[in-house]
Amino acid sequence: MIGKETTIIHFNVSSAKKASRHGAIKKWLLIAIALAFLGLFIVVPLLAVFSEALSKGMELYVAALTEPEALSAIKLTLLTAAIAVPINTIFGVIAAWGIAKFDFKGKNILITLIDIPFAVSPVIAGLVFVLLFGSQGVLGAFLEAYNLKIIFAVPGIVLATIFVTFPFVVRELLPIMQDQGTEEEQAAITLGANGWQTFFRITLPNIKWGLLYGVILCNARAMGEFGAVSVVSGHIRGLTNTIPLHVEILYNEYNFTAAFAVASLLALLALITLVLKSIVEYKSQKH
16 A cells, blocks of 8 residues: 555656646747747847948948938937827826726716727827828818817927827726725825825826837837837928838938938837836835
């Protein structure tokens, strides 16, 4: 009987070792496949962009980034992000707070409306703005009467960017606020705190890492948006071209070195965004 039990124990230990060994093989195989996929579709293209950008020397690279049209595209991209990101941040905090902390009719409809930019093609979004604010659009006659220009001008680019980026902040904050509940805010109000004190001392500290994460993603999309901005911009050199549109124009003109040089700037911004995103994720998990 004892020998039989010993045999069973040895069999179980051997089976456990085999299962563990097979599990380790599967784990490293999956990791290798993931790394190979990332290397082929992300790392190699990024290296190709920087290699092509610097292929004719640093002097031409700097010249491509400092020419007037490139500087104008960079300024417009930064201006658009500087307007769109704060607006979407304010909207995201308000929307997430209202949805997570209060019950009201139509909450699910509001959440669905917030997700529309994820479901609608950016090109379609740009066409909608043209139909609304273009010279032949619904509000075209009114805007022309007051000499207001939105389409093929900076306001149209800003509006299109706001539309395609506004779900990012609210979508990052909503699950955090729903998970936290309302007990802390109710306790603060019971102790005499007003609305602003409750927000800045209770709510904001609890959501700060999620808020930063959403802002980083929103900013990355705002600077890299192409589809909606392409429709409403008019591609006016030096006036309504953002960095992605400027890259397209340079590439279509077979000015490959300049195109890749400007594209490398976008890639560099993406890498910086990735680093910031990783830092925020680490801080959030640690918190």
